[in-house]
Amino acid sequence: MNAQFKKGVLELVVMVVVDEADIYGYELVKTVCEIIQVNEGTIYPLLKRMTLEKYFETYLRESTEGPPRKYYRITSLGKEEMIKLKKEWLDFSKSINTFLEKGENHE
Amino acid sequence: MNKNEFLNQLRKKLSVLSQDEIEELISEYSEHIEHKMSEGKSEEEAVNDFGDLGELSRSILQAYKLNDHYTNKPKFSELIEKSSLTGRKFLKTFEEYYSKISLSEVFKFLILIILSFGCVALLKFPFMLFRSISLWFLEIIFGYNFISYFNGIWTFVVNAMYYLCSILLMISVVHFGQQRYMHITHQSQNLSKKLDVKVDEVKEDVVSEEIIDKVKKEVIYKEKKTGGFKSFITNLVNLFYFMIIWSLRLLILAILFPVLIGLVIGLFMWGMLVFLVLSKVPLVGVMFTSGMGLVFGGCILFIIFAFTFGIKLKSWKYSRIFIILLITLILGGFGTIWSLHELSQFEWINQEEENIVQEYQLNDFEKISLVNTWAQLEIDNSLEEGVIVCIIPKMNDQLNISNDYKNLLIANSDYSEVNEINQIRRNLTKLFDALKERKLILSYDDYSNRIVIRVNEKDFDALQKRLIYN
Numbered sequence: 001m002n003a004q005f006k007k008g009v010l011e012l013v014v015m016v017v018v019d020e021a022d023i024y025g026y027e028l029v030k031t032v033c034e035i036i037q038v039n040e041g042t043i044y045p046l047l048k049r050m051t052l053e054k055y056f057e058t059y060l061r062e063s064t065e066g067p068p069r070k071y072y073r074i075t076s077l078g079k080e081e082m083i084k085l086k087k088e089w090l091d092f093s094k095s096i097n098t099f100l101e102k103g104e105n106h107e
Numbered sequence: 108m109n110k111n112e113f114l115n116q117l118r119k120k121l122s123v124l125s126q127d128e129i130e131e132l133i134s135e136y137s138e139h140i141e142h143k144m145s146e147g148k149s150e151e152e153a154v155n156d157f158g159d160l161g162e163l164s165r166s167i168l169q170a171y172k173l174n175d176h177y178t179n180k181p182k183f184s185e186l187i188e189k190s191s192l193t194g195r196k197f198l199k200t201f202e203e204y205y206s207k208i209s210l211s212e213v214f215k216f217l218i219l220i221i222l223s224f225g226c227v228a229l230l231k232f233p234f235m236l237f238r239s240i241s242l243w244f245l246e247i248i249f250g251y252n253f254i255s256y257f258n259g260i261w262t263f264v265v266n267a268m269y270y271l272c273s274i275l276l277m278i279s280v281v282h283f284g285q286q287r288y289m290h291i292t293h294q295s296q297n298l299s300k301k302l303d304v305k306v307d308e309v310k311e312d313v314v315s316e317e318i319i320d321k322v323k324k325e326v327i328y329k330e331k332k333t334g335g336f337k338s339f340i341t342n343l344v345n346l347f348y349f350m351i352i353w354s355l356r357l358l359i360l361a362i363l364f365p366v367l368i369g370l371v372i373g374l375f376m377w378g379m380l381v382f383l384v385l386s387k388v389p390l391v392g393v394m395f396t397s398g399m400g401l402v403f404g405g406c407i408l409f410i411i412f413a414f415t416f417g418i419k420l421k422s423w424k425y426s427r428i429f430i431i432l433l434i435t436l437i438l439g440g441f442g443t444i445w446s447l448h449e450l451s452q453f454e455w456i457n458q459e460e461e462n463i464v465q466e467y468q469l470n471d472f473e474k475i476s477l478v479n480t481w482a483q484l485e486i487d488n489s490l491e492e493g494v495i496v497c498i499i500p501k502m503n504d505q506l507n508i509s510n511d512y513k514n515l516l517i518a519n520s521d522y523s524e525v526n527e528i529n530q531i532r533r534n535l536t537k538l539f540d541a542l543k544e545r546k547l548i549l550s551y552d553d554y555s556n557r558i559v560i561r562v563n564e565k566d567f568d569a570l571q572k573r574l575i576y577n
């Protein structure tokens with residue numbers, strides 16, 4: 001898939017995943033990579049940025065195996081942003097789809 | 108690369124961050140790799156999944172809104188890369204900057220400068236007038252003695268004022284040109300530069316349209332804000348530009364008006380030429396050349412008009428006009444050669460053939476026998492000294508003698524007889540030259556178109572014999 005497409009929706013996907021349930025880094029990367037094929041390296045910086053922008057907050061939780069894990073939780077600000085992005089994406093994809101279908105009908 | 112190497116290198120690259128931050132990030136990445144390894148991937152594979160280390164560290168730092176240039180001391184190779192990049196960037200902006208200034212704008216600017224030189228020259232007159240009038244007044248008030256001292260100083264002051272005004276005018280013209288043609292490009296460039304900087308910060312992630320819009324608005328707002336702080340002086344200077352531009356326009360109009368009339372007259376003449384060509388006078392080359400000249404002049408006039416009043420034309424229109432100008436220039440060059448060839452076929456009536464003329468003396472009347480069909484002799488009894496003879500050309504309206512009797516012009520409406528007329532003209536010229544040589548010509552009577560000569564009886568007999576009885 002086009003790398004530019006991926007970049008555009010990656011933030012939204014990450015937000016939706018975190019919104020579903022609090023999640024720690026590795027699991028989140030795995031989940032996201034199942035949805036969009038992206039380089040794992042790009043997700044951590046994105047998480048970092050969104051945390052710094054106060055869309056996410058982090059907390060540590062003990063795990064049964066190994067050291068405590070860093071969990072990500074969406075903030076109310078992040079939720080707002082997610083809803084906005086979601087709406088934008090839906091509108092955008094809808095209009096693009098309509099346009100493409102129209103093009104197909106013409107052919 | 109194994110896990111420890113990877114983490115160490117990452118730590119180095121992130122060294123600009125605080126220790127806590129680094130540790131937090133490193134533990135996260137290390138945890139990730141461990142997870143992967145526990146799922147059965149090799150250490151190498153797990154590390155490689157992160158992709159390029161440089162890119163990773165860069166995007167992490169960008170998340171902190173940091174530029175990765177700060178992170179490491181630049182290595183020599185990086186320095187070269189960076190400097191070449193800067194060079195390229197500079198070249199690119201340079202290119203963009205100049206590609207935005209179109210040919211027409213440069214042309215406009217040049218015309219403006221040339222015109223301002225003209226204005227500077229014209230500006231001299233009011234100053235000269237002012238100087239002399241003021242000196243005159245001062246002389247009336249303070250008397251001549253004072254003026255003789257004051258004259259030099261006053262001239263210097265007025266001249267200084269003139270030069271100051273000229274310099275101001277030139278500066279304002281140049282400034283106006285810059286403002287008008289470069290300000291816009293400059294502004295847009297600034298905008299895009301600022302945008303680039305801001306966008307860079309969020310580029311690696313989702314570049315949402317909204318953010319760009321926001322930044323754009325912000326930048327535009329800032330531009331407006333700085334624009335709003337125009338001082339009183341700037342406004343004054345602007346007013347000055349405005350006045351100068353309008354006076355320039357009026358000046359151009361005043362200059363163009365006679366040119367326009369000339370163009371109309373040219374068109375009329377061209378119509379006459381067409382008529383001549385249609386009535387089988389071979390002047391096709393001349394007609395062609397003059398037609399080209401008219402098109403050329405019209406184009407130039409149009410361009411100057413458009414520039415003067417800032418009529419915005421699309422660039423293709425300009426390019427077309429320039430092509431037309433070029434074509435007319437080339438064709439006009441050919442046409443000129445053609446017309447020269449055509450015109451060389453004609454024998455011009457006022458050509459001088461001094462060498463031949465000098466051979467003739469008054470006694471050689473036998474050689475000018477043709478004259479008798481064109482002129483007659485008349486004795487004027489009103490004058491007493493000697494015998495006064497008048498030579499009267501028979502075809503008054505077709506023979507014209509200039510005041511110094513040197514040139515004879517014979518006009519003839521019938522084109523085909525040019526050669527015959529030339530023969531007569533030559534003969535008459537010889538006769539008059541001979542008369543002049545002997546200082547026999549007294550005067551030329553403009554009204555009745557006759558030449559008054561004084562001859563002795565012997566010469567008169569000879570003249571009469573040749574002119575009348577031959």
